[in-house]
Structure formats: structure tokens, C-alpha cells
Amino acid sequence: xxxxxxxxxxxxxxxxxxxxxxxxxxxxxxxxxxxxxxxxxxxxxxxxxxxxxxxxxxxxxxxxxxxxxxxxxxxxxxxxxxxxxxxxxxxxxxxxxxxxxxxxxxxxxxxxxxxxxxxxxxxxxxxxxxxxxxxxxxxxxxxxxxxxxxxxxxxxxxxxxxxxxxxxxxxxxxxxxxxxxxxxxxxxxxxxxxxxxxxxxxxxxxxxxxxxxxxxxxxxxxxxxxxxxxxxxxxxxxxxxxxxxxxxxxxxxxxxxxxxxxxxxxxxxxxxxxxxxxxxxxxxxxxxxxxxxxxxxxxxxxxxxxxxxxxxxxxxxxxxxxxxxxxxxxxxxxxxxxxxxxxxxxxxxxxxxxxxxxxxxxxxxxxxxxxxxxxxxxxxxxxxxxx
Ligand SMILES: NC(=O)c1ccc[n+]([C@@H]2O[C@H](COP(=O)([O-])OP(=O)(O)OC[C@H]3O[C@@H](n4cnc5c(N)ncnc54)[C@H](O)[C@@H]3O)[C@@H](O)[C@H]2O)c1
Ligand SMILES: O=C(O)[C@H](O)COP(=O)(O)O
Numbered sequence: 001x002x003x004x005x006x007x008x009x010x011x012x013x014x015x016x017x018x019x020x021x022x023x024x025x026x027x028x029x030x031x032x033x034x035x036x037x038x039x040x041x042x043x044x045x046x047x048x049x050x051x052x053x054x055x056x057x058x059x060x061x062x063x064x065x066x067x068x069x070x071x072x073x074x075x076x077x078x079x080x081x082x083x084x085x086x087x088x089x090x091x092x093x094x095x096x097x098x099x100x101x102x103x104x105x106x107x108x109x110x111x112x113x114x115x116x117x118x119x120x121x122x123x124x125x126x127x128x129x130x131x132x133x134x135x136x137x138x139x140x141x142x143x144x145x146x147x148x149x150x151x152x153x154x155x156x157x158x159x160x161x162x163x164x165x166x167x168x169x170x171x172x173x174x175x176x177x178x179x180x181x182x183x184x185x186x187x188x189x190x191x192x193x194x195x196x197x198x199x200x201x202x203x204x205x206x207x208x209x210x211x212x213x214x215x216x217x218x219x220x221x222x223x224x225x226x227x228x229x230x231x232x233x234x235x236x237x238x239x240x241x242x243x244x245x246x247x248x249x250x251x252x253x254x255x256x257x258x259x260x261x262x263x264x265x266x267x268x269x270x271x272x273x274x275x276x277x278x279x280x281x282x283x284x285x286x287x288x289x290x291x292x293x294x295x296x297x298x299x300x301x302x303x304x305x306x307x308x309x310x311x312x313x314x315x316x317x318x319x320x321x322x323x324x325x326x327x328x329x330x331x332x333x334x335x336x337x338x339x340x341x342x343x344x345x346x347x348x349x350x351x352x353x354x355x356x357x358x359x360x361x362x363x364x365x366x367x368x369x370x371x372x373x374x375x376x377x378x379x380x381x382x383x384x385x386x387x
Pocket of ligand 1: 080146205227
């Protein structure tokens, strides 16, 4: 029996896939797995019983990913599972920034009791007029799951699309429409584009990447869209750029005291992934990842350990080891298993940065002595018996 704890509401369509071998718990001290959306985990004490954390979504800046790696806790996210939901809101954001749709709707609501509202509307509508997005230049920073979808959809809406992503994945590159211009520098995006949208993860390298200097390079009257994370933009500098007219509109999915209620800024309350479809996709992917990890020891879509998959165990026993990516680890594992008389049927070892993961199938069940010896190796953070 495995137990899981949800730190945020997670779609039942996903949780329903856990099956009878799983039980939901409120006690962190009983949980093998944690499922989370945006709950902040940096100040949480994560007990040793927790083996896996699945972020039902893309951004993992709310999870102490590095500390988890150090402690042998595998962290997953659900790449692409909510990308379409965000893409649709970005397209809506571009349209809302181009025409005063919100102002117009608010005007009608305010004047609803006027008998001649129809005539009044015809007189007043010019104050809500705007421009079309077709024919305008859109710059996309980050061409991952969301950025690539926004790029392709925007070309279908008649926009001229520029994309910038020095680390683009091969999959994302294959999926991009050939009409998208490959920008080799952010300066090209800033100097050319009428609309700029950012779709990169928040890391130490990307924090405040849109800063004062970036604004000086942008076109007069640019529209900036941020459905990634508020801390990617220096919002103090943004407000100066709005006041000077350099930025016409800022559309952001992240409410904070600086942007809420400020003229020229359209703020949604982190709604990008809040669709039934995205919530289900994320929950289903997260639960599948957790199950494959807990039941088979396999890793797919981790953000702190390498992908590592040996399928379902057909040998007598399987153990998994989270460890540091340093020399002499495998030889120590095999030496201990050999000296305990345990024959290895199959084995795989993969590394990612400073961390590595090993799956070992055995022809007989691992003894307590062997497991204790493996756990005692310096650089080993977790040893699990799968079978
Ligand atoms: N508003 C929401 O509800 C919502 C929903 C999903 C994701 N997000 C945010 O959007 C981000 C992107 O999501 P995704 O699913 O597209 O992720 P992704 O990992 O598929 O794509 C991110 C892309 O950014 C690129 N990148 C990284 N650093 C870069 C840099 N300095 N310059 C240019 N490109 C860079 C990567 O190469 C990658 O292609 C997430 O990390 C999350 O913060 C927000
Ligand atoms: O990174 C993400 O996936 C989004 O920001 C969605 O967050 P949410 O799951 O809290 O809506």
C-alpha cells in the first residue's frame, strides 16, 4: 500500500488512476508521494518517508528541487500537459491588449439602465477602438511547449513571428512552423516586435531578464505579455516604461501589489492552466509518473534525476539507488551485492548533472545486510526495494 498527499486540489480524473493499492493521506509523515500545483514548498520540512514529488504543471520554482535531489527525492513535472490552456489565454491576452474589450464591457455594464443605450453605444464606441493583431510582429522568448504553440497559432492569425530560444529542444524545433523567424538575439526581438511574450522557466539565470535595459531597446508602444512568472520581469522598470509610453500594455497572469489595479496593466489571477482539460492532463500525467516510479522504480520527466526506465521487473528482485554522480559508485554497488552472493540479472545507471540513478534487477531478493551496506556508501541518498 502506498500513500500520497495532495498539497493543492488535484483533478479527480488523475487521482482516480491511483487504484486500490493507494490511499490519500493528510499526514506528510505517512506519504510516499506528494502531488502539488503552486503550493510553496521551500520552507516545508519534507520527511524521509517521501520518495517522490509530482508537480502537476510545468513550473517547479515552488519546489526545492536541488535539496530534494540531495535527499534522494525524485521531483517530476508534467511537460506540455497544460500548454494549450496557456496558449489560448496568451492569444486572448493579445486581443485584450489590442482593443479595449474590457473597457467596453465595463461601460455597457455601467450604462445598462439607460433607455437609449443602443444610441449611446454608437456614440461612445470610438473610445474603445483599437488595432488588429494580423500583420503585427510577435516576439516569443522561450520556444518550449507553450512558446511553440503560441508561435504556430499566431502565424495562423496572420502575425509575423520571431522566436528566441538558445536552448530549444529538438522536438520543439520540429514542431515549429517554418514561417517563424529564428532570432539569434534578444535585441532583435526587442527592436523588431510590436508584441513580446515570454515563456521561460524562472531560474537564477532568468530572474528579471526583462529589465530596464531591455525596455530601452523595445519599440515605442510595445505590448508585453507575461504568462510565465512575474519575477522574470523587473516590474519597477516596467512601470516606468508604461508611464513613459514605451510600453502600451502589460498583460500578466500574476497578481501582486505592484501591478494589481494599475492603468495599462491587465492582470489575470494565475489562470493559464486553470481549464478542465489542462488540470486533467496534468493530474493524469503526474499520477502515471508517480505510479511508474513507486511500483517499478522508473523515472520519466524528472527535473532533478535522469530518465531511467527498465520496464516492469521480471526478475526476482529490484532495487533502486539515488546517488551522487561521482566515480566508483557502480563498482561499490556490485562489490557489495557480489559479496552477499546476489547475482545481478540486469542493471542500468544514468546521470544528470551532479546526481545519478541506478536500477538493479537481482536473481534473488536483496538481504537486509546488503541494503544496509549500500545505504552506508558515501554519496548514496536513497536505496529502495521495489520487489
Ligand atoms: N500561467 C500559467 O498558468 C502557466 C502554466 C504553465 C507554465 N507556466 C510557466 O511557463 C513556463 C514555460 O512553460 P513551458 O511548458 O513552455 O516550459 P518548457 O520547459 O517546455 O519551455 C521552456 C523553454 O524556455 C527555454 N529557455 C530557458 N531559458 C531561456 C532563456 N534564457 N532564453 C530563452 N529561452 C529560454 C527552454 O529552452 C525551453 O524551450 C513554466 O516554466 C512556467 O513558469 C505558466
Ligand atoms: O507552471 C505551471 O504549470 C503553471 O503556473 C500552473 O500553475 P497551477 O497548476 O497552480 O495553475
